[in-house]
Amino acid sequence: MSVKNPVDEEVKRASIAQIVTTCVIGAIIRCCLSFSKYQSIIANHVEISTPLNSWKRVSEGLYLLSNNINPYSGDLLHETPFSLYIYRNVLRLFQGRIEYMFATVDVLTGMILFFSAKKYVEESYKEEIVNRHQYAKDVSSYLLKPDKIFLSPYYVLLAYLFNPFTVLSCVGYSTTVFHNFFLSAMLFSMVHGIAVICGIFLAICASISFYPFVLIVPGFLYFKNVHRSVVKALVSLKTFLAVSVLIVVMCTNYGKDFSYLSNVYGCILTVPDLQPNTGLFWYFFTEMFDHFRELFIFAFQINASVLYLIPLSIKFRKQPFLLTVAILTIISIFKSYPSIGDVGFILSLLPCFRHLFRCSQQGFLVGVIMLISTSLAPILWYLWIYCNSANANFYFGVTLAFAIAQIFLLTDILFAQVKREFVLKNGTEKKVDGEESLLYLE
């Protein structure tokens, strides 16, 4: 096989100096904001701190633990004993400097995402060269261009480090930062084909926020279809299961009993805390009639976790990375306590799919809705909670718009992928029997 190693080619890449500078600037921005007076204002925002990820609740849990009170006997804490253990020890490592801890973890996440994206881009470039002979003739403009595609990882880094969503989430000390770190580590090991590590990090992610357990399917497909190793796929699956059990055992030992289960997963699944956030659950279940509550909880949770899993996995089995991102997006839209940290993570992965952007149509619309809804959200919150001149409906409207923007973004990217595939196969000519024609879904 005469595949040219992309490394040998004359391509544009981000230099190491560039990457280091970016990371340092990212870290400085985070630290500066953390030390400013705006930190507590940011940390108190419901879009950033949900009941599940607010640092205030973690510190309450740690305080109760240090006073020998079981933090799971109340219902303020929704973190697993395992993550409490991690926070406690990482905090000790940083000698109690929370600002540095969050900034470091967040910048590390950015770096890991950079390396994951780099590997993914290289792999997809290689694969496209291998498959070049199967494509139509006039599609060269649709193909991956080394001079563009190899800058994508750097854009991923930029998008993560300078994304206002992730910056605010980090400055607000939301534990989503840690969750994102574990997710990025899982992506990294997935694209690099380290099945055991992938299983471990996936189990950690699932233990923290439950929903990521569905990522085991794209993970499995990635090992099977990209790394072409069923063994690795099975290893990742088995590690995931084994580590999950191990975490449950550890949590039970550390938390003394099973009371944490109802506090963590009970809270995620049954949504007892109706504090507003950027998701759809809070107002829906505030206004829900009691006798329909169970029905809709089941419907919404299935919608957020497994409903789209099988159809998407079948359709995009050849693009498991895209599948992973798609599933992450669905989770972040429909999970019970989403925060903008989750959205920031997904947005920062988008540069990996730069080749799809020319097939997508709603970028502008999505951008405008996101911009407007994120700027309106705090304003309407202030009017509702502090001025009493607006009410819950205003804020609800904004969260609806925000969800719609994410949905459009997701469907747009997936459509773009389908379209690009079609074009690569059938060429760019838009004529059937010599007549102007359009693409339709049949």
Next chain:
Amino acid sequence: MEIIHILGVLMHIHSVLTSQDTFSEELLIKPLYSDQVYTHFHFSTKWDVDMDTETFNHSRLFPRALGEIIKRFNVQELHVSLTGGLWRYENWGYPVVDAAPGAEVWAWFRPDTGDVDKNWKLLANSLSGLLCASLNFVDKSNSISPEFSFQPSGAIDSPNVNNTYLRYASLPREIVCTENLTPWKKLLPCNSKTGLASLLNSGYIHNSRYHSVGLHLRQICQDESCESVSLDLQQTVSLVYDYGILGTKDWSLSKLFGQGVNGRCVLASRSEIYIDITSTTARAFTLDPQPDEVLTSVRGGHHSTFGKYTLPRNFFNIYTKFIDKEIVSLNVPPVLHANQYLTGYGQERGGIVTKVYNNHWSELDVVLLQDIPWYVPIYLHTLKLMSNDIEIKPVALRYVPGKQRERPYYLEVFIKLPPRSTTSVSIDFDYVFLKWQEYPPDANHGFYIGSAIISSILPVARNYTGLPQDGTLISHSFNASRSGYLVQVRTENMVITLPTPDFSMPYNVICLACTVVALAFGPLHNITTRRLVMKSKKKESLLVKLKKFLSFNK
């Protein structure tokens, strides 16, 4: 056969005559420093009875309805108070019985009680029927078992006290009025026909600045050896009248209560009125008729003088005449008092601050009890004790975090107050968002947080009117110097307005949220189940379509 019958009746009469129960009625009237007069009715029923064998099928003076309740629910000790208004400790000193605004109930169950929570719920429901108060709202979600604050006040069997048999609940929103007083008066042996209870006309007593009816049941030792116990029921009414509302400073029984005393209660072994005339130095008044006896009481280094009247069998009234003297005296606030308020603005985050004042020249040990409802989640790590701007540490701390819709937050802090200090205890909380059906009909009225209770054993008895623990009558508090004097200071209630959803929106919200879900489902369904095909752009005309459609049907 008949002889046996007659014998049975005779035996019964004998048992009634020898049954050891006594009833006393007392009234304490104390002009307060400020322009108020404090009246405290104290009805005490003592019954030498063994709770284990007594079935409460028959009773003479003791209210049978209450007896049945305590027997049925295995109650050791019961305290209920229904209060309107707030006792102003700073100006008024200490009342005989402390009570929090609204309804307050606490009970000790006997140690052989199986399901305490169930008995507690049933007890509250029965009391609700007995007193026509909303005590039926008391259940697990608003009850706590404080470890320090509420010790049994009577005799108990076991040497160690286990607070799992204690339940405390307060309903700060409860409005106390006539419908609570009427059933309460029915528990008295003479009802309200004669005796001091004839003064309790609801038309007058609810016009006062503070009114509190109470019911306190406990077991006390019959004698020093404490081999047998008696049941002691104290029924109290505390009222604070304002001269401003009365329209004059010359008060009399008929002015305060609408009429004089309609003779003594014939069943009462003691029927007395005490008027505190110590304060005549500051607010001089003359009494008409003259008291039967003038008592001097020295208690904890504090001198006071009382005029004592023994009620006659006929109609009786007391008049006072205010003597205008040009003496301005200084109010010495009591040793310990407290208040409580909310901090923060908006409906997102707030704080509760309890300020405890120690006016004593030495350190004072106090226990602060906070019973915070579940809809006010507090963060223990934000608990801060500042005494005269210096942070202090609590001596001991008990905390049980609350659970939404299940259990309130219980916080008990043992603090050593520095001498002559103001200590503020602050803690942060979040405003929660409830389900729309959990809001009361007037959601913007707000949600109540009950008063904090600060308990302490005071070393001095200045401004103290409470009974000693071994006493059952007001007269027992005269010359009753003890090593310490228990006070339980109650603070103000607080009201917070939780953020509300739009109550008219349920259908709209369900439709809109489901639309968004559908917005995702539609395209994803299309993408995953359909293929992309290239089709001619040329549109078919309606006629062609119709033809096609018809040809299909052929």
